[in-house]
Amino acid sequence: MTIRKEISDSELSLLIKRGDVNAYEMLFIRYYERAYKFIAIIAGSRQVAEDLAQDVFLRIWLGREKLDEKKSLKNLIFVMSRNAALNYVNAKSSSGLSLESLSDESHPETKGTDERAMYHDMSATLMGAISSLPQKRQQVFRMSRIDQMSNEQIAQQMGISVRTVEKHIELALKEIRKTTN
Secondary structure, three states: OOOOOOOOHHHHHHHHHHHOOOHHHHHHHHHHHHHHHHHHHHHHOHHHHOOOOOOOOHHHHHHHHHOOOOOOHHHHHHHHHHHHHHHHHHOOOOOOOOOOHOOOOOOOOOOOOHHHHHHHHHHHHHHHHOOOOOOOHHHHHHHHHHOOOOOOHHHHOOOOHHHHHHHHHHHHHHHHHHHHH
């Protein structure tokens, strides 16, 4: 079956749900790069972003029977990408989520108009979620992710235990995930 280039996401979703490999390939072509760039922003690693983005699309294919053509594929991919990236960051609490780069207009990952708009929407959502955290949790999270300080350095500077720092980061990530849902 040949798929028209102007096919809507809802039609694409229905075809994928029916097992159409060509429709799935079109979905991949349409959204992979955006998902990859978004994950790279959060995860801070292009290799990790590539792996996670591929996993997102694999999970879509494996769960294709559950796709709802009335729901946005773009939103589904965005939510799955965000969750994959935040899960990675949570699992690798020592890895740096470079929030500093989220405010950089010249970020290399945001060259196209669509990507730039998506990037700004995502960064605004993420920054809003961070600013809604309790003050101490926000401070710990920013020291960890923006200032790239170790948990030990944060604990020493704030006069709290390393375990308290870890708990603040864990709770911050949970709250950010919940806020950005």
